[in-house]
Amino acid sequence: MSSEALYVGCPVQHARQFLSGKWQIAIIWHLKTQPSRFVDLRNILPGISEKVLTQELRFFEESGIVQKEVFVCSPAKVEYRLTTQGLTLIPVIQHIIQWGYTNLQEEKAKRSMSSTPTSVIDELEAMQVPERNQE
Amino acid sequence: MSSEALYVGCPVQHARQFLSGKWQIAIIWHLKTQPSRFVDLRNILPGISEKVLTQELRFFEESGIVQKEVFVCSPAKVEYRLTTQGLTLIPVIQHIIQWGYTNLQEEKAKRSMSSTPTSVIDELEAMQVPERNQE
DNA sequence: TAAGGTAATTACCTTTAGGTAAGCACATTG
DNA sequence: CAATGTGCTTACCTAAAGGTAATTACCTTA
Numbered sequence: 335m336s337s338e339a340l341y342v343g344c345p346v347q348h349a350r351q352f353l354s355g356k357w358q359i360a361i362i363w364h365l366k367t368q369p370s371r372f373v374d375l376r377n378i379l380p381g382i383s384e385k386v387l388t389q390e391l392r393f394f395e396e397s398g399i400v401q402k403e404v405f406v407c408s409p410a411k412v413e414y415r416l417t418t419q420g421l422t423l424i425p426v427i428q429h430i431i432q433w434g435y436t437n438l439q440e441e442k443a444k445r446s447m448s449s450t451p452t453s454v455i456d457e458l459e460a461m462q463v464p465e466r467n468q469e
Numbered sequence: 470m471s472s473e474a475l476y477v478g479c480p481v482q483h484a485r486q487f488l489s490g491k492w493q494i495a496i497i498w499h500l501k502t503q504p505s506r507f508v509d510l511r512n513i514l515p516g517i518s519e520k521v522l523t524q525e526l527r528f529f530e531e532s533g534i535v536q537k538e539v540f541v542c543s544p545a546k547v548e549y550r551l552t553t554q555g556l557t558l559i560p561v562i563q564h565i566i567q568w569g570y571t572n573l574q575e576e577k578a579k580r581s582m583s584s585t586p587t588s589v590i591d592e593l594e595a596m597q598v599p600e601r602n603q604e
Numbered sequence: 605t606a607a608g609g610t611a612a613t614t615a616c617c618t619t620t621a622g623g624t625a626a627g628c629a630c631a632t633t634g
Numbered sequence: 635c636a637a638t639g640t641g642c643t644t645a646c647c648t649a650a651a652g653g654t655a656a657t658t659a660c661c662t663t664a
Contacts, residue, residue, distance in 0.1 A: 346569060349566065349572070350494070360481055373641080385642095386622060407631095412640080422571075433558065433561045438480055440554075517652095520613085521651085523612060544609055544662070545611060545612095545661075
């Protein structure tokens with residue numbers, strides 16, 4: 335697979351460039367609320383390395399998702415904010431996070447019904463599904 | 470980073486498990502329309518390896534996203550379909566793909582305005598943004 | 605009996621993503 | 635003048651993701 339080929343013209347792979355990195359969603363989500371400085375982002379994101387943070391910010395900048403503003407004052411100040419284009423990602427990310435949140439809750443609920451961890455739950459789920467499994 | 474720690478309880482990282490893999494969105498999206506067999510999926514997804522396809526299907530199965538149905542007939546037949554829980558991912562993915570599609574179009578549009586590739590576009594974009602850059 | 609289809613599994617390897625830690629330039633504060 | 639803060643960059647390394655290709659088991663059809 336020539337690594338490029340698939341990405342050209344595929345909406346899924348195109349979108350994935352901005353959403354599939356470990357920290358990408360978190361970075362954009364944080365910028366939604368307020369323009370932030372390099373240190374702000376580093377402090378808010380638990381465990382991100384400076385290398386990756388710079389890397390992603392550069393990529394977002396080049397892609398027109400994020401806009402960098404350098405204040406020539408001291409101590410140095412750089413602000414990153416979402417561009418108009420970047421803002422279009424917010425509803426998408428909103429959905430992703432919403433789904434993650436809801437799904438986590440449901441998982442938690444299932445795990446707490448752990449009198450007979452799997453079997454009871456399996457039964458309940460079998461009841462919800464009318465078609466039977468011919469396995 | 471203990472690889473687990475972050476993922477427990479974080480909606481973003483939780484959702485990422487299902488959406489950030491190279492083929493995950495495509496697999497789920499295809500199952501949206503119709504329950505599919507192993508070969509169907511392999512044929513529809515350009516370049517996926519059988520290893521990864523099995524891998525993702527197993528993971529989706531274990532996570533309750535996908536349901537496997539084995540028909541004891543010959544030639545062997547196995548069908549994969551989205552569960553109720555799996556279906557909740559569809560609107561999320563719909564948004565992702567929609568964004569990817571729209572964003573690709575815009576990129577294409579920009580590239581075709583290439584009399585003076587970057588500078589003209591930069592000018593236009595500067596016009597849309599009222600705040601100036603004090604760089 | 606050989607060939608072909610379906611649904612895998614496995615060992616091995618390459619590529620990519622991400623983390624670690626050190627260093628740098630520049631300015632301010634003590 | 636040393637220490638501190640900000641915003642980086644770089645070299646190096648590990649781990650995870652994904653690809654390749656061979657193999658398996660089982661059944662059917664020619």
